[in-house]
Amino acid sequence: MRVHKLSFAALAVAAGLSLTACQNGDDGAAQGAPPAAATASSPSAPAPSAPAPSAPASSGGGSGSAGTDQSGGKATGGAGSGGKATAAGTGGGGSGKADKCRTDDLTITAMDATVGGDAEGTVAVTLKNHGSGDCVLAEYAGVDLKTASGSLSAQRTGEKAGSSTLKKATSVSFGITYPLNTSGGSGVRITGLVVTPPGETKSVSLAWPGAATLPVTEGSGSAVKVGPIGSAGQGG
Template identity: 60%
Template sequence: MRVRKLTFVALAVAAGLSLTACNDDDVTGQGDTSSAASESSSGGSAPDASGKDGGTNGGKDSAGKGGASSGGQSADNKANTCRTDRLDITAQDATIDGDTEGTVAVTFKNGGSDCALNGFAGVDLKTSAGALSAERSGGASDPMTLKAGESVSFGVTYPVNDSGGSGVKVSSLVVTPPGETKSVSLQWPGGSLPVTDGSGTSVKVGPMGSAGQGGAS
């Protein structure tokens, strides 16, 4: 009986030691897991999809581009188009005796800073028979810069009314500078137009410089 009791006690002690060792291993394993989790949570920002660390975007905007504005030459380096409001626009009869056509010279005088003229002016006549648009005649002049205070003129030609009757009376001349949409209405300084069959306009507008000196006043 004594031998059996000692054996049973020895087995109980061994079992207790074994359970203690197992518990120690479990506690140690949990401690390692907690430590790993702690290192993971405090080890900086997580990698992004590209495999690089996350964080600031290096000073770039939301589109991934730098904050500096894009370059490029400004259009302000060229002379601005001559604006209607900055031009003194006048018209006078320039018909020479004996000519088969009448001529009205329209003059642009630059009342502002240097500006650019390129192409034909728009010309319309208001007549007793309705509105009449002038057609372009000849090739356009080369682009020009009209300096402050300078003038340039172009001609508006029309058939002379030699029928002996009153013909078609012109009440006003409407002029639109090249590249502009704003017009000015001037008194027509020329004569009347002959009555036509309405087959087309016989009023022509010439290029810049086609009447007068076309330069400085």
């Protein structure tokens, strides 16, 4: 009976040793393996973001500068300009050049300017600027004498004529020359004078201040002559 108990005890000890050895081998294998749980739970690294594009440099000298409209109109101001900016204009009517003298802006008068002993009579016609600003008179005015036989147009003398600026409230004169009636006959009676400023179509009718008659002439052409603007002096 004792022999059987010892054998059973020996078997139990051997079985315990074998179980311990198996457990130690499992533990070793577990300890040498990498920690799978840590690998799975680690967050993935974020992808690198693309660099933001750099803003283009302003050619206007700052964000608050206003652009210029090449057409000369309005230009829109930049950030911080507070609204619209108007481009500086050079324009058209900004040249400062005076317009031609209009008939309605001129006071026109005529006076006898004949000097004793002259072979011809002379009438001086004066144009005074009563307009709001300066104006330009160029070359010759138109002159017609009214006579009992009809209208007689004066011919230009041919003197060199330019243009001149007639300032406000100033005047300029030109001369009309005509033959004197020394024949002793009745001649051709003069009834009036018509003056048209240079470049204008509106005329002014005046009383004739010179001799009452012209000599009767034969042939073509007019013996009445008109000088250029300024040919009879300039008044104040």
